[in-house]
Amino acid sequence: CVSAIDGLHNSGPTTMSQLADYRLLGELGCGSLGRVLLVRLQSSRTLRAMKVVERGQVSSAKQLAQLEAEGEVLAAISHPYIVKLYHTIRDAACNYYVLAYAAGGDLMALILRNGRIDEPASRVVVGSLVLALQHLHEEYSVVYRDVKPENVLVGADGHVLLADFNTARRLDDDTDGITAIGTPEYVAPEVVGGDGYSFAADWWGIGVLLHEVLLGQPPFMPSARRAGPNSASHCSSASGGERTSDRPAVPADAAAADAAAAAVAGQQQEAFLHGEKGGGGGG
Template sequence: MSEGLRKDYRIGEEIGRGRFGVVYRCYSLDSGEVFAVKSVDKSLLADAVDRECAEREAKITQLAAVGNPHAVQIYAMYEDEEAIHMVIDLCDGGDLFDRIATGGGAEMGEAEAAALVKSLMEAVAVCHRRGVAHRDLKPDNVLFDSEGRLRLADFGSAECFGDGRPMTGVVGTPYYVAPEVVAGGEYGEKVDVWSAGVMLYIMLGGIPPFYGETAAEVFEAVLRGNLRFPTRVFSGVSSSAKDLIRRMLCKDVFRRFSAEQVLTHSWITSSGGTRFVADPT
């Protein structure tokens, strides 16, 4: 571990592990506050591209997090011969995948889903205003802190856009990736809205909107974009919720909602304590 890191923090137990490194619990020697430190092992960065991605993740996380209460904050960075270390918020309240899995695939209540989507889209809207697209929104990257607050995490696939600069490259996770990403070529920040729409569909229905046995089959289904609401799982879901999903999972990027538009949709704005009336269709 970096000498500078150990000078400022006491390193605790391992709490997570990823492709390039390990996450530990850590404690500020100055304040006693608890954080997490993500240590990226340089030996696992196979080439200059991997190293550039690791360094870019730290910079983009900083850009996206400042003044963004629903994004994981980065507090300090250290580097030594072995690793790059990022001190970030400790999110020990699990992730959205856990919450969905806890229900055994059963649908989530609309009020809870609306509150989660609102917090997520608030985080994404701040990112987009700052010219950052996450590009890998999925339940595993939506974390919760000890007080249950949603925190958007893992900007490893994020990219900056703006000034007419489109993004390229097939990144993301099959079930959640937008059709314009799968198709190749250039795309914009609304890919994040599509991914969030997939998450909303799963929260309310317990199943993905576009399914396949293999990644290739999933991509084919995404490209077709044939959005349906099977009665057996969506019979109790309101027409307003379905309307928002349609606007988020719209293949026509120009007609697809932006993050800001999602936040102004009636299903989101009326979610506080409102009882949703199920759509009979």
């Protein structure tokens, strides 16, 4: 499937025509359910990201349902801080999701390069994600369930986009609402305790993310990174590095540290929306 754009197999005329509109330029990375390619739309010369998933490699009906749900969620959503899904193409073997391309890579790569993100920029990043999550919660009753820097893309203009919706689900969906899904450092305590997911779990994740962007590492780091549902063992991360337990925190000013601590303590949404923490960054 990774070479499917150049050499399609078992595709009908319509699928071949749709995929012929794109030229493969390279590979951007991979995730738990597929690889992400950089492609160019021939008609407009516009760059796009194409997530390619070979359905035969999906290990269970549950994962396949997650894959289809991700496409449905993204197809329904239009928001400036959520990655845009332009369309979905299917052939006999694969699903192809044509998405907005973010030239800046992911937020984890930015943290690894710089050690941390300064407070004014952190306000913009986290504020944008708060607005994206509010939109998901209020308009679609969707819990994202895996907030972390690797799932936040950075555009060429510096704006961030929430991406990778394969663990998102509607709050009224009774399937798999209890199992702890996500990345260990970011999972909310009530989820670990078996109480399941609510919107609060996303705000917990945002608080942990704020800590990481301000201080260079999350507040809770397992001694060894446990393989989880989003771990990819067969290819390199788009971030070009790994989070490690011995990655040092980079000192931040006292106000920024207080903001991160307050966020993880459960005051995330109020602090982000009203600017009650973190000093006067950003105006």
